[in-house]
Amino acid sequence: MGRVQWKSPGRFLHWQERLVHMILAIFAVITILTTIGILVVLGTETYQFFIKAETTPFEFLTSRKLEPEADPPKFGIVPLIWGTMVVTFGSCVIALPIGLASAIYLSEYAGSLTRSILKPALEILAGVPTIVYGYLALMLVTPALRYTLELVGIKVDTYNAASAAIVVGIMIIPMVSSLSEDVLRAVPQGLREAAYGLGATKFEVCTQVVVPAGLSGIMASFILAFSRAIGETMAVVLAAGQLPQISGNIFTSVQTMTAYIVSVTSGDAPFGTAEHLSLYAVGSVLFLITLCLNLFSGWILRHYREEYS
């Protein structure tokens, strides 16, 4: 009858523990390295661009001429920023009211049955890849715009900013809606009940109590959606075209920053030339704008959050 001796697994488990800890830490560090990688790559290549193109950052940011293939080439980002802003503001005009209204409906009005239908529909809409929206703009939205607006005598180009704005707007609705809904749901029930107790209608509770209470969060979601629209690529490339121009007419082609990046990549500018390096300069501006917006949105959330307890 041998005695069963308990053997401490000791050393093996100890090393396993340390190894796992180390591996997981490395995985976490990879996320930091990604950011550093983006900063280093954009920084160095943008620096190279300014040397190769013999231009200054100030000139790059303020010049209104973008002719990368001319001789001497001219690199001014203003037309690209203009194009981006036209599409982005247009899409926000569509997406923000619709997104907010649907957030209000889902959080305040919808019963569990309606919710269980509408919410997955919005989520699936969010999962449709952007290339599909681009195709849709080209095949459906632009012809529809053309057909209706030509009746009133407005000329619509094949590639135009308006249809890009419409599809990008549709694309960011689910995002505004789901982020804002989370915010509205977090507003404590007591506030609503107090307002009802004073005789407010549901409309008044929504617009004068719930929405103001969640205003900081709603703002944050608006800014995130705005930044997402700025970074949107494929839909804009297909719908808005490749013509860098500053024009007040939204039914004509514009080029956004993302579209410029795609057009240079699919063009045949060799590596290391000023034209190819201008990718990184435009990419840096794009990155900085979206980064600032994202940080700003996070800052709003932290500093203006209403604390209920």
Add this chain to the structure above:
Amino acid sequence: MSVKSLNKPANWSSADPHFRPNRRRRAIMDPLFRWVCFFATFLGVVFLGTVLGAVFLRVLYPAGAGAKSGIPLGERFSDACALLRRLVVNKPGIEASEVGYRVGLVGSAWLLLFVILIAVPVGVGAALYLEEYTGKSRWKTLVQTNIANLAGVPSIVYGLLGLTLFQRGLGFKSLALGPCVLAGSLTLSLLILPVIVIATQEALRAVPQSLRLAALALGATRWQMIRDHLLPTAAPGILTGTILGVSRAIGETAPLLMVGAAASLLKVTRGPLDRYTALPVEIFYNAKEPDESFSTVAAGGILLLLCLLLTMNFFAIWIRQRTSKRPGLAGSMRTKRGG
């Protein structure tokens, strides 16, 4: 009660002459607002229907050369099925009636495989590290803020990163992977890493603390506790987030355009260091063709892509709905795309 009766109450007398109840306006605004909000939400369904409907109709009613008119619907369906079958089997070509997405589909499958192999372990690992191995510290706040910001970086910027870092190896010849599947997969993995980390963190937070304490109290090491109890319990949430993240990677076009996905490739990709192209990239080039018959080809490709992605998303949502009914884990397993 009708609007009129609301507006003239029986015993109406007010001490304050400035008091305006605005009953009529309030009685109109209230249901109006409700319907406006409902309509806005319903637009989501309408848009989804439009997207799917337009693509379906284009496949059923092809445009351009070879388009037939006046044939019955049944024949149209069999034609559409034949079209889809051809699109799956054929390789790219010059004639719209010949081209297919075989190379792109294979390329996307390779990308899917490597993205799962790379992004899931790293993402889940990073989330485990943040949730289970670090307390509240400045380091954790830094990593957390960093991940939140990475989630908001436009995909095309990841494309620039992948182009420089993976395809060209920062200019060092020995590090450069060239335009191959691996470079594309690494880029897409970095792109969806924040999505997976955030989703996994939420799933881990939803696991009750008592489970961890019980395992540790019985003498399990931290890793044993994680492997045997935490991960199995959080698995549905992690799975949901992972599927949503991966399906996003499969639908991405812009970063792949940067990291050397070919416009039209005749050779099927056979290994991780081969040249590649992906389904969305081929769709993009077909959609750009001015020839109308390519529009049908693009629509067919989109139909294939959507079938794949919507199945994945539907599955993810289904897993979440099913688990959220379980008590104790309710509600918190929600995952958002992007951020």
